[in-house]
Amino acid sequence: MMKTWWKESVVYQVYWRSFLDTDGDGYGDLRGVIEKLDYIKTLGVDVIWINPFYVSPDKDNGYDISDYYSIMPKAGTMEDFDELLAEAKKRGLKIIMDLVVNHTSNQHPWFIESKSSKDNPKRDWYIWKDGKDGDPPNNWRSYFWPSAWEYDSNTEQYYFHSFAVEQPDLNWGNKELRVAVYRMMHFWLKKGIDGFRLDAIALLAKPAGFPDAEVPEQINYLANNPGVHDYLQEMNREVFSQFDALTVGEVAFVSPEEGVNYVDESRGELNSLFHFEVCDEMPEWDLKRFKDIQKRWYQGLWGKGWNSQFLNNHDHTRLVTRYGNDQEYRVESAKLFAAMLHTLPGMPYIYQGEEIGMTGVRFEKIDDYEDIAMKNRYMELTAGGLKPEDALKLLQPLSRDNSRTPMQWDSSLNAGFTNGSPWIKVNPNYKDINVEQALKDQNSIFYFYKKLISLRKSHPVFVYGDYKPLLEELEEVYIYERKYEQESLLYIGNFSATPQEVNLESDYNVHGAKLLLTNYQADGKQDSIIRLKPYEVRVYLKQK
Template sequence: MNPKWWKESVVYQIYPISFKDSNGDGIGDLRGITSKLDYLKDLGVDVIWLCPIYKSPNHDNGYDISDYCDIQQQFGTLEDFDRLLREVHSRGMKLMMDLVLNHTSDEHPWFVESRSSEDNPKRDYYIWRKGKNGGPPNNWESYFSGSVWEHDSTTDSYYLHLYAKQQPDLNWDNPAVVDELHNMIQWWLKKGVDGFRFDAIAHIVKAQGLPDAENPNHLPTVRAYQLFSNLDKVHTLLQNLHDKVLYFYDIMTVGETSGLGPHQALDYVGDTRRELNMVFQFEHMYLDAASPGSGKWEIKPWNLIELKKVMSEWQTVLHNQGWNANYLGNHDQPRPVSRFGNDLNFRVPSAKMLATFLLTLEGTPYIYQGEEIGMTNPSFDSIEDYRDVETLNFYHERRERGVPEEEIMKAIRKKSRDNARTPMQWDNTEHAGFTSKGQPWINVNSNYMEINVAAAQKDPDSIYNYYKALIALRKEHKVMVYGEYKLLLPLHTEIYAYTRTFEENKLLVILNFFDQQPVFEWPNDLNPEGAKLLISNYKTAAEEDILKLQLRPYEARVYLIS
């Protein structure tokens, strides 16, 4: 079992620019977060994960860092951060930072020096190459459209950027870069932070020689991705980081590692690997991609049997060997209730069902801000309402190809990262209580009058109070944390059911993922007489046949069987 505090924790992710504005400028900030700590404590979360708050030009909302050891002015000061950290700790919670180690901003002093001349001491802090045949050094494509190479006229050379051109990739083959990053991480740990989420950590090593890809598309199903993701040396570098820095602190670490399966993940999180505590996997995030290699914007309906297969493999392969990081949404993904639930006719029951799913799997659950009140995708009318660089690049690229605007906007309303980045909906006052007087940096979802924290706290049957109950149950029953997962009904197209077993206790989790009313037949090897209903998202009828449960739309039930 190997108990750890981070296995028993529930994490709440905050996107600072959209969480709470304290000074009326329309931008969320550190003091705003501090003002809402009692709300998070009441919800029951243990760890707060902050998306980047470092000094940044904000070409990619803070994931382009120009100073790792300073705070972005719009968020506040280092003194504001120190106060936030103290207040988090005084409430018995912990704080996890988001660190971008694959790249910096092109305004970082290291890059300013690096691009200044070919013989600058920091030239090799980044990846530079001369062009080939009048064009870029190779045919790799960026995550944000176009080539990964940007020409720089100062030295007539190209630098590599897997993301936006303002995010040049660091050269981890340079020991000086590694030392700089180790020292920076140590600086934050000495401040007292409790862990790190390592952004894009799978990409810090590129294939020797930077060869052309057979297919330049960057998706995980094709050759190019294998040239800059999850390469063997990544593990050597992470073990070095662990042994020299992380080992000396009782912290939690999670890596963003797209493009791998659970067996490959064990190379990162295996109990004997000395690398990371857990990783974010992306296989369930690709289930609505129209076809391998088609990209996130080409959408098909996701399939429950495929979801079961993906999640079950992660649950079983990592059991007693590593640890899962479970999530259904984050700052880069659509709202779960709009993607996996039904945000029109069954928003409340489907959001509760998804919460039940998230909090009854083995692994540390990550709740993204607003999930606990069932926030939805905003469905903005115009491209002018969007702010995300990936979304804007996609829009302009498709328009140049002659794709009809409504077709482009349909995809954007489904999959844009801005779906999760609209301001937190605190109450039904102007701008949803996010800001007192400023125009929010991005528009508030128009449904804030109905969906907001204040209303949810007053309603005993709200999604928020359901999350509170689930989190409390997880703290009470070790089987919800450490229990071994076993899938039931693998081929059922509507019901997702599984058991969790730990010592003398067993959980039976029954989830109806759709709006029909299928019948769940009680398993023969489970005694219904010893079953106690721990939680359900419906008020259960007094008289019912437990052996053949007719489930209501999006119904969730969790039974404890001793």
């Protein structure tokens, strides 16, 4: 297997608008990221992924871009970004940018031109179709709205949008459009960034002929269509292959059999991917299902391409609330999941606040939420007759705002995030859960993450080891072994609030193994019968 810097990296995701506000406008900004670079460096990570900060009307928190070459005033200036790049490099940190090329804002000059007339040179840069008998061209729905089509009365055609009405999809079948996108990618890579996280990249190619969907509510027909790999291979030839850059694709509705085509090192497309069999398709913790997902993706990708390990981000509820236990065992379960994510095959991602065990939130009113996807769905449900309180209760657990509340730096007003009025409410538990408190406690979740990252850098088995699940029939306990050269790593985790006992006698000899890490006081015993406390994790290492 080819060794690379990015396979050995740990990525820290910064959702900048909720990270740190330095100018009092209630939004985080790039100067806030600069101010906290030493904090990020202390954790030990290698790469910072920053969510979109291009000029945008901000209908979807920056994922509706109206100018690819400029910085959103809320975030700062190009000078701020240049300083961020320089200061990150001083600390040995790499920066990857979040890039959206499936769609733009409807305020982008390209779309304004495209919309102006049917014969405009940029008309074909977007997807325009005639309606059918007064209805949209087909019955597809979008991620955020019941129809994927919006009518333009000026030109009497519909344009296509996979997401919000304000986010028209680009037509990747147009060569001029692709050249313009590649030119823009070169601009940022030449500026010195270290790669891209590519949003919704599996959606670039659309189904030929735009036929009606048999089940329009199941929107997997929007992704992984013929032609997408041709576009990505061209993108790699024209852009990525010319830089030593990390590329990670957001690839929805994909199995390992299809996913490997995006990242197979022999194909020349992307370095790695995010799949969503867990975060999109497993609403609650299901260890049996999770084991199966890990096994299938390992078998599908190992030796060919690279996977990513994550259980929360800006789009998915914080992991300790969704999958762990954010009450009695918040600290223990946060450490349990952390140890798993950093010892499974693939690149670990840490979402800001995860390293201190930040939790999800439930606001009392729909007006307290900012998530456009949630608000549109709320409107749809209540218009269909569901009581407002029932609609809110239904949508709260998986609202994207669960993970978008401001970073909790300390116990001062607004958790130290802003001196102004925060763009979204702060989680009320900030006085109990915050960075200042975590840094004072050597047993905190923060220092557990720091140790995990340090171990990963010291032991190649964390990165390049194979993967062998053990005692797969156990319903509450996850055990796997990884081997590489002279090292063997063993992970044992109890994913329940009740004590568990496992017998490793016929599967693994713990004698001679060193207990690298645990989230309880270690007893020092080496016994084939392991007794685990609630949410206990143990990581052992053997060296020949």
